[in-house]
Amino acid sequence: MSYLLPETDPVLASCRGLVTAHPDLLTLSQDPLYVRALDPSPDRRVALVSGGGSGHEPLHAGLLGRGGLDAVAPGRVFASPHNRQIVAASRSTLRAGGVLHIVKNYTGDRINFGVAAERLRADGIPVEQVLVTDDVATSAAGAGRRGTAATVVVEKILGAAADQGAGLEELAALGREVVDRSRSLAVCTRAHTSPSTLQPAFDLAPAHADYGVGIHGERGSRSIPLPRVEDLVRRMLSDLCTAVPDTPEGVLLVVNGLGATSLLELQAVTAIAAAQLGARGHHVAAALTGTHVGALDMAGLSLTLTALRPGWLTLWQADAHTPLTTWPRTAALPRTHITPPDLLDRPAAPQGSSALLDRYAAIVSQVRDSLTALDQLAGDGDFGDNLASGLARAKTRARETDEDGMTAASHVFLNEVGGTSGPLLGLLFQHLAAATAACPDGQRPAVPALAEALAAGCAAIRRVGGAGSGDRTLVDALLPAAQSLRDADKRARERAVTDAALAAVEGARGTAGMLGARGRSSYIGARALGIPDPGAVGVALLLIAAADVYEPRSATALPAPGHLTRHTPSTPAA
Structure with a gap:
């Protein structure tokens, strides 16, 4: 992010870009710097001015x-605007009823907005201030709670009330009550990039989060091992709910990104938080999701709860014509459509072996991050997560249904796992299940049956995906494994699976020297050289798992799974 900031006055450049994108809404003053709304409501008696x-x-x-707001005075990055900017912004939008300043509780902001208010009052202009103090992580601080994401709630509710003609004292009282009934908490998994050093502002231990960070990049009060997202949200809501009063009107939930958190993640957190709040007895009357109060490119999020008063929801939902135009309506927990089990394509199978599935899942879990790294270099980075999470769900299904492991895996990968490799592996598992389902746990199926299962699975994958030998796909590991099993004579059948695994390993390693003709690596050409295809590695790991389960003595000759995921990317000539 910081690489793209212009060296000279990046804040002014940003303001120019905003006005360029919204010329019908905004106008810019360059000296002193502030941005003003062009078309405020004619019913407004009080100007709303903010900044930071x-x-x-x-x-x-x-x-x-x-x-929304009438004018905004922006300061330098993470620094308060000068009081001269605030005075000029306030005068440019002045109404007969005076001006209300909305101020986040930081020392520089308080001082400069305070000085600006004194200067305006000296000229006979009525001024009030709403100080936003919502951060529960700083409840014990001498300077009081920091002002963070609840600022959005305050500004939106006061903007609607101002458009209805509310007076200065009424708006100030309303804003202070919204602040009193709002609390926020933020966590991050990576610090923002310092614009001056182009390095993270602080370091975090791997798989840790800073709990209670500030929007200027302030460290949290403590670092914690990164839990599951459901547990993290539960912990944050526990802290917030103890600080927010109960209300029959319900709560407003704001899930806010800190700059580098994807909307995919934020929307998932919104669903989790709304469900957990419901379980606690809190009705989520409305929710807002997105990056609304960032901290440059910090990876993390904040949660805000506002305990609503009668009439506040209407103000929150009132129309707004601002650069932020997607204001939400009344929220409700969504109804999730679940396909009845009898309508699913669920292959019937007797209770069989789960040993192969269990071993495969364990191996993939060990090298999950390495598989992800391979796919990031040669694809889109989802293979490790998709494979590991799909196998975990298959284990749960096998346990709950008494299905054979491969039968459970085929169901999960065909019906639930997305991407390219998921359904293709589902076809392979479907054919393997024909060989494994009738065997007692851990007993090797007949070699001809395994050979036929691999060959049939490979044929199905080739029919669907169109890949052949040398195209740099999972077929390059599967074909030699199937051929090895077919070629096993009676004397070698005691280690037939191990030999097939060795063939798959060599096939997967060979993809590192191939230019992709199919799949996502075909888009990057020579940049994939030196990197084995993740799908082929996944197939080789499946055969290694089979050898571990069915031929533990001879399987010792196989390479460790971690060795298979090592890579040495080539650097193509310019």
């Missing part, structure tokens, strides 16, 4: 316009 350090976009300028 830059780096938190789209706060505050994203809320400029009808239903």
